[in-house]
Amino acid sequence: MVKMAIDGREVEVEPGVTVLQACQSLGIEIPHFCYHERLSIAGNCRMCLVEMEKSPKPIASCAMQVADGMVIHTNSEMAVKARRGVMEFLLINHPLDCPICDQGGECDLQDQAMVFGAGRSRYVEHKRAVKDKDMGPLVKTFMTRCIHCTRCIRFATEIAGVEELGAVGRGEDMEVTTYLEQSLRSELSGNVIDLCPVGALTSKPYAFIARPWELSKTESIDVMDAVGSNIRIDTRGSEVMRILPLLNEDINEEWISDKTRFACDGLRCQRLDRPYARRDGRLEPATWAAAFAAVAGRVKGLDGARIAAIAGDLADAEAMVALKDLMAGLGSPNIDCRQDGAKLDATVRAGYLFNTTIAGIEAADACLLIGTNPRWEAPLINARLRKRWLMGGFEVGVIGPKVDLTYRYEYLGAGPETLAEVAGGAHAFAKVLEKAERPMLILGQGALARPDGGAVLGAARRLAEAFGMVRPSGNGASRWNGFNVLHTAAARVGGLDLGLVPDEGGRDVAGILDGAAAGEIEVVYLLGADEIDMDRLGQAFVIYQGHHGDAGAHRADVILPGAAFTEKDATYVNTEGRVQRARLAAFPPGEAREDWKILRALSEALGAKLPYDNLGEVRARLAEVNPGLAAVDRTESAPWGEFGTDGETDPAPFVPPIDNFYMTDSISRSSETMAKCAEAFLGPRREKADG
Amino acid sequence: MSANTVAVEPPEQFKFTPANRKRAKALIAKYPAGRQASAVVPLLDLAQRQNGGWLPRAAIEYVAALLEMPVIRVWEVATFYTMLNLKPVGRHLVQLCTTTPCWLMGSDAILEACEKTLGIGLGQTTEDGAFTLVEVECLGACANGPMMQVNDDYYEDLDPKSTAAILEALRAGERPAPGSQAGRQASAPAPGPTTLTGLEGTAGES
Numbered sequence: 001m002v003k004m005a006i007d008g009r010e011v012e013v014e015p016g017v018t019v020l021q022a023c024q025s026l027g028i029e030i031p032h033f034c035y036h037e038r039l040s041i042a043g044n045c046r047m048c049l050v051e052m053e054k055s056p057k058p059i060a061s062c063a064m065q066v067a068d069g070m071v072i073h074t075n076s077e078m079a080v081k082a083r084r085g086v087m088e089f090l091l092i093n094h095p096l097d098c099p100i101c102d103q104g105g106e107c108d109l110q111d112q113a114m115v116f117g118a119g120r121s122r123y124v125e126h127k128r129a130v131k132d133k134d135m136g137p138l139v140k141t142f143m144t145r146c147i148h149c150t151r152c153i154r155f156a157t158e159i160a161g162v163e164e165l166g167a168v169g170r171g172e173d174m175e176v177t178t179y180l181e182q183s184l185r186s187e188l189s190g191n192v193i194d195l196c197p198v199g200a201l202t203s204k205p206y207a208f209i210a211r212p213w214e215l216s217k218t219e220s221i222d223v224m225d226a227v228g229s230n231i232r233i234d235t236r237g238s239e240v241m242r243i244l245p246l247l248n249e250d251i252n253e254e255w256i257s258d259k260t261r262f263a264c265d266g267l268r269c270q271r272l273d274r275p276y277a278r279r280d281g282r283l284e285p286a287t288w289a290a291a292f293a294a295v296a297g298r299v300k301g302l303d304g305a306r307i308a309a310i311a312g313d314l315a316d317a318e319a320m321v322a323l324k325d326l327m328a329g330l331g332s333p334n335i336d337c338r339q340d341g342a343k344l345d346a347t348v349r350a351g352y353l354f355n356t357t358i359a360g361i362e363a364a365d366a367c368l369l370i371g372t373n374p375r376w377e378a379p380l381i382n383a384r385l386r387k388r389w390l391m392g393g394f395e396v397g398v399i400g401p402k403v404d405l406t407y408r409y410e411y412l413g414a415g416p417e418t419l420a421e422v423a424g425g426a427h428a429f430a431k432v433l434e435k436a437e438r439p440m441l442i443l444g445q446g447a448l449a450r451p452d453g454g455a456v457l458g459a460a461r462r463l464a465e466a467f468g469m470v471r472p473s474g475n476g477a478s479r480w481n482g483f484n485v486l487h488t489a490a491a492r493v494g495g496l497d498l499g500l501v502p503d504e505g506g507r508d509v510a511g512i513l514d515g516a517a518a519g520e521i522e523v524v525y526l527l528g529a530d531e532i533d534m535d536r537l538g539q540a541f542v543i544y545q546g547h548h549g550d551a552g553a554h555r556a557d558v559i560l561p562g563a564a565f566t567e568k569d570a571t572y573v574n575t576e577g578r579v580q581r582a583r584l585a586a587f588p589p590g591e592a593r594e595d596w597k598i599l600r601a602l603s604e605a606l607g608a609k610l611p612y613d614n615l616g617e618v619r620a621r622l623a624e625v626n627p628g629l630a631a632v633d634r635t636e637s638a639p640w641g642e643f644g645t646d647g648e649t650d651p652a653p654f655v656p657p658i659d660n661f662y663m664t665d666s667i668s669r670s671s672e673t674m675a676k677c678a679e680a681f682l683g684p685r686r687e688k689a690d691g
Numbered sequence: 692m693s694a695n696t697v698a699v700e701p702p703e704q705f706k707f708t709p710a711n712r713k714r715a716k717a718l719i720a721k722y723p724a725g726r727q728a729s730a731v732v733p734l735l736d737l738a739q740r741q742n743g744g745w746l747p748r749a750a751i752e753y754v755a756a757l758l759e760m761p762v763i764r765v766w767e768v769a770t771f772y773t774m775l776n777l778k779p780v781g782r783h784l785v786q787l788c789t790t791t792p793c794w795l796m797g798s799d800a801i802l803e804a805c806e807k808t809l810g811i812g813l814g815q816t817t818e819d820g821a822f823t824l825v826e827v828e829c830l831g832a833c834a835n836g837p838m839m840q841v842n843d844d845y846y847e848d849l850d851p852k853s854t855a856a857i858l859e860a861l862r863a864g865e866r867p868a869p870g871s872q873a874g875r876q877a878s879a880p881a882p883g884p885t886t887l888t889g890l891e892g893t894a895g896e897s
Contacts, residue, residue, distance in 0.1 A: 163761035163763060163764060164761065164763055165763065166764060166766060167767060167768055168766055168770040168771075169770050169771070170770070170771045178763065179761075179762045179763040179766050223855040308792035
């Protein structure tokens with residue numbers, strides 16, 4: 001420990017920390033712009049100057065390591081004067097346009113100028129002006145406001161792994177830009193908006209929309225992928241204005257993906273705000289009672305085997321347990337939550353979880369990616385893999401799609417044959433896995449959502465066992481589970497935990513669709529299921545419960561309007577098996593209701609009344625079905641078991657489950673911002689004539 | 692860099708000549724394996740020399756690919772150093788120092804002589820593409836001011852007459868002798884040696 005004095009207090013701090021960190025640990029606030037705890041130290045804004053005894057000049061506390069006997073003054077005359085001077089310099093070229101700046105009210109420069117600035121400037125010269133840069137449909141630029149802290153450049157280079165942002169020119173002519181002003185090709189690009197301490201980089205879709213003090217803030221959970229990023233939903237009235245990340249070291253640290261951040265405008269479009277029923281081939285507005293009567297007319301008296309239900313990718317656990325209970329009440333064994341047909345086994349929990357946990361990736365020393373493109377399926381897990389890779393001593397092998405993952409990997413092959421080679425030890429990468437102390441594998445839905453998915457799952461399990469990836473016994477360091485399934489659907493793990501898979505003799509999604517096409521299934525209940533082939537539903541009577549007028553609603557005979565994830569208190573389980581609660585931030589539009597309530601009301605109309613009347617009782621039922629669902633915000637290691645099958649695998653290459661990162665579900669498909677992104681980032685790259 | 696009068700189509704393609712490719716390999720080999728990015732400045736300089744004194748976009752992208760660097764990183768370097776020109780320049784790039792010591796020694800008159808002889812102002816290129824005249828900050832030859840640099844050569848101790856003579860000679864295709872135009876050796880005192888002129892005080896003399 002290092003002994004030093006800060007503002008007259010004798011303190012002991014860890015060696016290796018910086019003066020700024022030491023001050024922060026004492027609760028002393030040091031103003032700063034370029035310093036950020038997750039980025040490398042730049043030391044170029046000079047705002048964090050403090051006085052160090054025996055030093056003739058003030059020191060930049062963010063870049064100075066603590067040393068024995070150091071005496072620091074953070075509020076001496078020298079420190080105060082230095083800060084005031086730096087602030088005066090920073091404001092020489094910074095426009096005083098706070099009233100028309102979107103950062104106003106949450107601006108570091110504004111706040112720190114108030115506290116540490118001098119109040120007036122001695123400079124009367126013209127301010128410089130910088131041309132704004134086109135950074136694509138997400139990030140709005142106002143480069144005259146830039147104070148050159150380089151946080152955005154360091155974020156793009158270090159965290160996002162796309163070296164496209166840089167500072168060109170020098171001195172007064174320095175400008176932050178991308179090469180030839182192309183948009184930033186990263187799924188995490190929106191985070192530079194949060195990082196920018198001034199109003200140089202702001203959110204384009206949110207431009208001139210609201211001031212921070214007008215918004216009510218709700219802490220919640222994201223459902224755009226299966227990571228379960230912690231978010232803050234900012235609403236004004238009933239409208240979601242924006243979504244920001246919340247700190248959770250175990251999941252998303254302090255980042256979120258662009259889809260999480262910007263798809264929220266999809267919550268305003270294509271909404272189902274009243275029930276509909278098909279009359280003479282046309283969907284017409286109906287009352288709740290009429291819609292329920294239409295359903296009851298078809299369902300009552302029907303044999304349970306002729307009824308089926310499919311839960312979609314955004315369904316919450318409360319709605320899914322209600323659906324399961326309703327189907328049981330109607331005597332139907334046909335229920336499935338795997339609408340992509342992934343051959344996941346619901347009986348062994350360890351067989352469908354990301355067992356290593358997201359934070360656990362940092363302890364791994366080798367990784368095999370099978371049939372997955374984590375950059376699109378879970379950008380934050382990919383960022384964690386990159387973080388681990390940057391630490392060194394982490395070899396990555398890929399079987400499946402060959403894409404830019406932002407870190408270097410060894411490409412092993414495209415399909416199950418390569419997997420068998422590695423498992424058999426014939427492949428060179430097998431040596432890497434053998435040598436590794438904590439090897440992990442990540443199995444994507446691209447490897448499972450195919451007819452031989454069960455065999456691939458079995459092969460992956462045997463590979464994990466053969467290379468010592470699973471060490472359930474032991475304690476501390478020797479305990480390890482490197483078998484991971486990466487889900488793409490926020491609902492999936494919850495659905496599997498609740499057992500939303502066909503009972504004995506029941507049909508899975510493929511069976512339901514075949515049955516519907518053949519006329520053996522007469523009623524299909526879609527709980528927000530939009531990503532199935534609607535044409536194969538044949539003549540079946542389709543009930544769609546959901547929040548967006550997407551594929552499912554178009555095919556439906558009765559539409560029951562539900563609530564989106566921002567409009568209900570709901571439970572989601574992320575790919576790690578972490579149970580998290582989303583919270584109501586705005587009420588559902590029009591006559592739409594929370595999903596479990598719809599199912600509860602419908603059950604009464606169908607004469608199979610569900611035994612819960614409030615959220616507490618539904619949650620008690622959740623815990624009854626799976627006690628794990630009561631353990632919120634925790635991950636529990638799941639016991640290992642046998643899962644997957646032994647069968648033959650098809651040599652066809654693994655196909656990634658996502659072909660358009662920006663449009664994967666009914667919310668993002670309705671989002672104008674996401675449509676613009678898909679055009680800008682996935683279309684042919686735009687070339688500019690002049691450099 | 693300012694406007695020029697020579698219309699030059701930027702080349703779409705850039706590639707090192709075989710000789711320069713060999714030179715580039717030698718430059719890269721100076722740095723440890725995996726640290727090839729350290730060779731970015733010499734390689735940009737090499738590319739600039741090959742391309743007639745300026746760097747087109749294609750050359751920057753070529754160097755980036757050669758060094759396995761993101762283009763933006765090379766672009767940052769190319770825009771940082773003023774010795775790397777991003778727009779076409781004349782065959783003779785006349786860089787006149789106007790920083791304080793040279794200015795005190797009369798760089799204004801030298802600038803006037805340049806403008807008169809070449810018929811162009813600062814930042815401009817002659818119509819035949821022979822000369823580009825630019826103003827630069829200190830080139831480190833303060834003891835010999837005023838001075839200018841033409842391509843790789845320093846011309847020092849200038850006066851308007853010698854400046855005009857140098858430019859005329861360059862226009863005629865000659866290469867005037869670089870260095871002091873007042874005839875002194877390097878930066879030795881201009882009026883001749885001021886110390887050690889005799890043998891007084893040396894051993895044996897009293």
